[in-house]
Amino acid sequence: MTRRPFLALALGACCLGTLSILGSTRASADDTFIVVQSTTSTQNSGLYDHLLPRFTDASGIEVRVVAVGTGQAIKNAANGDGDVLLVHAKSAEEDFVAAGDGVERFDLMYNDFVIVGPDDDPAGIAGGVDAVAALAAIAEAQAPFASRGDDSGTHKAELALWADTGVDVAAASGGWYRETGSGMGATLNVATGSGAYAMTDRATWASFGNKGDHRVLVEGDAALFNQYGVTLVDPERHAGVKARAGQAFVDWLLSEAGQSAIAEFRIDGQRLFFPNAN
Numbered sequence: 422m423t424r425r426p427f428l429a430l431a432l433g434a435c436c437l438g439t440l441s442i443l444g445s446t447r448a449s450a451d452d453t454f455i456v457v458q459s460t461t462s463t464q465n466s467g468l469y470d471h472l473l474p475r476f477t478d479a480s481g482i483e484v485r486v487v488a489v490g491t492g493q494a495i496k497n498a499a500n501g502d503g504d505v506l507l508v509h510a511k512s513a514e515e516d517f518v519a520a521g522d523g524v525e526r527f528d529l530m531y532n533d534f535v536i537v538g539p540d541d542d543p544a545g546i547a548g549g550v551d552a553v554a555a556l557a558a559i560a561e562a563q564a565p566f567a568s569r570g571d572d573s574g575t576h577k578a579e580l581a582l583w584a585d586t587g588v589d590v591a592a593a594s595g596g597w598y599r600e601t602g603s604g605m606g607a608t609l610n611v612a613t614g615s616g617a618y619a620m621t622d623r624a625t626w627a628s629f630g631n632k633g634d635h636r637v638l639v640e641g642d643a644a645l646f647n648q649y650g651v652t653l654v655d656p657e658r659h660a661g662v663k664a665r666a667g668q669a670f671v672d673w674l675l676s677e678a679g680q681s682a683i684a685e686f687r688i689d690g691q692r693l694f695f696p697n698a699n
């Protein structure tokens with residue numbers, strides 16, 4: 422009479438033990454990948470195709486990238502929809518950490534922005550090294566300018582330069598100033614298709630395949646410096662963050678191995694990102 426309850430208890434214990442083991446295995450398996458909320462330039466340039474297999478080989482951790490504009494990437498990470506943030510808008514990244522959504526932000530690498538435009542160059546900016554003067558000349562000529570208009574890192578940098586010109590681009594929106602609300606590749610397609618100027622990061626321009634008659638017209642201004650940073654999303658604020666695996670990725674990027682891998686990446690022999698982790 423007592424064996425049946427005992428067997429039931431034993432079977433129940435066995436099932437619970439099995440479920441416990443499966444649960445442990447599932448948690449471990451889940452930790453073998455992370456989600457990185459990222460700016461588009463690192464994806465579009467091919468940098469991740471170069472970096473991520475090296476990290477996965479070294480760690481066994483897969484990296485799944487969500488590539489959007491920097492503003493959207495920060496919003497996504499602030500919602501807990503990712504483990505690591507990798508973007509290029511330092512003040513916004515610092516605000517992200519100050520708000521309690523990120524653990525600590527680190528400088529990772531840099532490159533620069535350039536202003537591209539058509540060969541006929543109606544604003545006469547070719548060869549210039551003053552980005553603000555070039556934008557002012559574009560506005561004066563009312564030559565078409567394609568802007569991402571998407572709160573990305575590139576868009577933020579572009580707006581800061583327009584602010585220095587004193588030109589009210591919001592008032593010009595829909596006229597010579599054309600906001601695409603799209604990523605860099607789509608915006609460059611608009612620029613090359615309509616004879617418009619645009620500001621882009623150098624890496625995306627180097628990998629862009631539809632240049633047409635467009636070329637780099639303005640470069641070399643210190644105001645076009647483009648810093649990238651990496652931040653672990655705070656697991657104390659966002660319980661779903663895979664802190665161990667995410668931190669492993671951050672640490673690898675900042676390590677000698679990660680920094681060397683960044684330095685090795687080239688397109689047509691041109692080095693496009695310069696590591697500068699402290």
